[in-house]
Amino acid sequence: MIALNESHYREQAHLAQAKQESLPWLMTLQQEALEQLLAQGLPNTRVEDWKYTNLKPLTKKLFTIQPASEQLSNITLPANAQTLVFNNGHFQQSLSSLENTKSISYHVLSQDTLDIKPDFTHELDDIVATLNTALLTDGLILTIKENSIIDTPIHIYHINTAEQGMSHLNHHIILEKNSEATIVEHHLGDNDNNYLSTIITNVHCFDNAKLKHYKIQCESMQAYHLASVRSRLRRDSQLQQFKFDFGSRLARTNNSVSLEQTGAYCQLSGLYITRKQQHIDNHTMIDHQVANTNSDEFYKGIIDDRSRAVFNGSVIVRKDAQKINACQSNKNLLLSEHAEIDTKPQLEIYADDVKCTHGATVGQLDEDALFFLSTRGIDKETARNVLTFGFAKDILQSISHEELRLNLEQLILAQLHLEHEQQELL
Amino acid sequence: MLEINDLHVSVEDKQILNGINLTVNPGEVHAIMGPNGSGKSTLSNVLAGRSGYDTTTGRIQYQQQDLFELSPEERAHQGIFLAFQYPVEIPGVNNIYLLKAAVNAKRKANDEQEVDAYEFLELAKDKIKKLGIDKSFLYRDVNAGFSGGEKKRNEILQMMLLEPTLGILDETDSGLDIDALKIVAGGVNQLRNKDRSFILITHYQRLLDYIKPDFVHVLANGKIIKSGDYSLALELEKTGYGWIEKMEKVSQ
Ligand SMILES: Nc1ncnc2c1ncn2[C@@H]1O[C@H](COP(=O)(O)OP(=O)(O)OP(=O)(O)O)[C@@H](O)[C@H]1O
Numbered sequence: 247m248i249a250l251n252e253s254h255y256r257e258q259a260h261l262a263q264a265k266q267e268s269l270p271w272l273m274t275l276q277q278e279a280l281e282q283l284l285a286q287g288l289p290n291t292r293v294e295d296w297k298y299t300n301l302k303p304l305t306k307k308l309f310t311i312q313p314a315s316e317q318l319s320n321i322t323l324p325a326n327a328q329t330l331v332f333n334n335g336h337f338q339q340s341l342s343s344l345e346n347t348k349s350i351s352y353h354v355l356s357q358d359t360l361d362i363k364p365d366f367t368h369e370l371d372d373i374v375a376t377l378n379t380a381l382l383t384d385g386l387i388l389t390i391k392e393n394s395i396i397d398t399p400i401h402i403y404h405i406n407t408a409e410q411g412m413s414h415l416n417h418h419i420i421l422e423k424n425s426e427a428t429i430v431e432h433h434l435g436d437n438d439n440n441y442l443s444t445i446i447t448n449v450h451c452f453d454n455a456k457l458k459h460y461k462i463q464c465e466s467m468q469a470y471h472l473a474s475v476r477s478r479l480r481r482d483s484q485l486q487q488f489k490f491d492f493g494s495r496l497a498r499t500n501n502s503v504s505l506e507q508t509g510a511y512c513q514l515s516g517l518y519i520t521r522k523q524q525h526i527d528n529h530t531m532i533d534h535q536v537a538n539t540n541s542d543e544f545y546k547g548i549i550d551d552r553s554r555a556v557f558n559g560s561v562i563v564r565k566d567a568q569k570i571n572a573c574q575s576n577k578n579l580l581l582s583e584h585a586e587i588d589t590k591p592q593l594e595i596y597a598d599d600v601k602c603t604h605g606a607t608v609g610q611l612d613e614d615a616l617f618f619l620s621t622r623g624i625d626k627e628t629a630r631n632v633l634t635f636g637f638a639k640d641i642l643q644s645i646s647h648e649e650l651r652l653n654l655e656q657l658i659l660a661q662l663h664l665e666h667e668q669q670e671l672l
Numbered sequence: 673m674l675e676i677n678d679l680h681v682s683v684e685d686k687q688i689l690n691g692i693n694l695t696v697n698p699g700e701v702h703a704i705m706g707p708n709g710s711g712k713s714t715l716s717n718v719l720a721g722r723s724g725y726d727t728t729t730g731r732i733q734y735q736q737q738d739l740f741e742l743s744p745e746e747r748a749h750q751g752i753f754l755a756f757q758y759p760v761e762i763p764g765v766n767n768i769y770l771l772k773a774a775v776n777a778k779r780k781a782n783d784e785q786e787v788d789a790y791e792f793l794e795l796a797k798d799k800i801k802k803l804g805i806d807k808s809f810l811y812r813d814v815n816a817g818f819s820g821g822e823k824k825r826n827e828i829l830q831m832m833l834l835e836p837t838l839g840i841l842d843e844t845d846s847g848l849d850i851d852a853l854k855i856v857a858g859g860v861n862q863l864r865n866k867d868r869s870f871i872l873i874t875h876y877q878r879l880l881d882y883i884k885p886d887f888v889h890v891l892a893n894g895k896i897i898k899s900g901d902y903s904l905a906l907e908l909e910k911t912g913y914g915w916i917e918k919m920e921k922v923s924q
């Protein structure tokens with residue numbers, strides 16, 4: 247294990263707990279999490295689940311909980327959008343435009359008036375959650391009410407502006423029966439600040455609910471980002487998840503989906519683009535707990551310079567969970583000989599009437615295509631960028647919301663350093 | 673315009689071209705025929721600038737310059753165009769934008785005004801009509817899911833738009849139906865003028881019925897072993913390559 251500086255973390259946890267004074271049950275849980283965290287430390291790379299991701303660098307700096315900053319430089323929030331804003335891990339009412347209505351209700355932990363108790367029963371199950379709970383700074387409980395169809399996306403912004411700061415958030419997103427919504431989580435950071443951001447998102451889709459869940463990770467290039475996303479799907483509910491990793495020095499996401507009742511379906515799409523010394527690790531787990539549940543998973547990665555990406559996709563089909571379709575694919579494009587990808591599908595199938603396909607590929611840019619473009623007068627750098635974008639592009643195709651799709655396209659183009667005239671090729 | 677002298681080329685220590693000599697003057701059309709594996713595509717790839725070939729001896733002059741000094745994109749800017757024997761598919765890259773980027777890259781390199789999207793569309797529409805290509809082609813990914821013949825027509829569309837000084841067509845006629853062959857030949861004939869030259873690589877004399885070459889060369893074992901005019905193509909059609917190869921051995 248990797249030991250943590252005990253006195254520092256006790257002091258920080260104390261600060262965090264003080265914020266939750268009106269929620270004694272939470273303070274108790276946080277204390278428990280702290281003791282567990284200090285006793286266990288962080289997992290080292292000898293732990294199978296963390297084989298490729300070394301958390302040691304996180305202990306080299308003493309991150310501290312920081313107040314929200316007075317103004318948010320560099321970041322323009324969209325006008326006319328439904329937003330919820332967290333800065334340095336604290337909810338910012340004044341910057342948030344989402345309102346409580348008949349269809350949508352939200353609460354944050356730091357509000358004194360919280361009268362509902364979110365489900366925190368699994369918050370000590372894994373190390374990211376334990377760390378997050380011990381140092382929790384705030385959290386959101388967002389409910390889409392029964393039969394409500396919300397057409398406009400709800401944007402949740404997480405903005406980190408403090409050098410050497412840390413933020414720890416725990417969200418609960420609940421879609422009641424027959425409801426539909428699009429929720430976009432943004433993770434942003436200032437410049438090259440070094441900070442630690444952990445976030446847990448618990449998603450509950452009740453019967454026949456439909457959620458489009460976007461998670462766009464654009465933290466600073468020096469940030470540490472640890473996330474857990476846990477989605478639970480009830481009868482006939484559908485989750486479409488889009489996960490983008492562009493920022494962070496080191497990012498790890500534990501992304502699990504439980505298909506708990508018949509007819510539940512999830513589609514997970516992901517794209518990671520890594521450069522320089524970045525390390526991006528996605529662990530996904532899709533658990534087909536009952537019969538007649540389906541899943542599609544499609545992750546792509548573009549790995550450049552000396553960066554490294556990890557994809558571990560596990561699919562579990564429980565005993566007696568018959569009539570299952572599960573598709574998984576992970577395609578990677580290595581752009582540099584120093585870049586590295588570790589990809590591993592992991593299937594555990596205990597039923598027999600199951601259609602399960604999986605495939606992982608690692609490739610380079612097509613030399614023939616590069617030559618072809620150069621014979622058409624297109625310079626080498628543009629040719630490379632254009633082919634790279636061509637590789638990434640299909641991830642956008644299943645995004646039906648046009649504005650979101652265009653914004654994401656711009657983000658990807660910017661990641662690939664495609665100048666305006668090069669973009670015209672696409 | 674193009675002068676190839678004693679060109680020897682090898683790939684991974686395998687000698688493929690064994691002393692090619694060929695001079696192409698402005699306005700001329702040269703047909704190159706020859707058995708499979710004789711080095712025709714290798715020659716066209718070397719002319720277009722593909723890497724991975726070792727030129728052990730010999731030189732190529734193009735418009736009074738050493739061709740090997742120029743990158744593939746510079747060659748394109750200076751008017752060399754290769755229609756590929758096997759056009760590549762490029763998923764994710766839109767055909768019309770490739771075409772426009774190619775045209776503008778060339779214009780920019782030659783200090784000419786670039787065309788905007790509207791002007792380009794007008795230009796492209798005119799050409800695709802002439803080539804009997806459906807407009808939907810423009811908006812599909814480059815060659816992705818195109819039939820063999822459609823890919824070849826797409827190469828010719830690129831050539832029509834780029835208006836090369838030296839067009840090299842590597843078996844563009846293979847896989848085309850009769851009507852498509854006439855259309856493609858029509859495209860080449862339209863471009864033909866006193867300053868523009870072509871090298872047509874083909875296995876079939878049929879293409880040469882539509883595009884009358886000034887010279888016909890036979891390439892075998894990496895060497896041009898016989899040159900003549902259109903009548904040589906007719907003779908080859910009847911008799912194959914055997915007799916020339918035999919004569920070549922005797923003369924050695
Ligand atoms: N990259 C390579 N590595 C090894 N051998 C090669 C390579 N490229 C070409 N060759 C060999 O060189 C020879 C000539 O190939 P080339 O493609 O030029 O023939 P060709 O005349 O165009 O034939 P075809 O009529 O079938 O198109 C062949 O024997 C081929 O296998």
Ligand SMILES: [Mg+2]
Pocket residue numbers: 712713714757842843
């Ligand atoms: Mg060939």
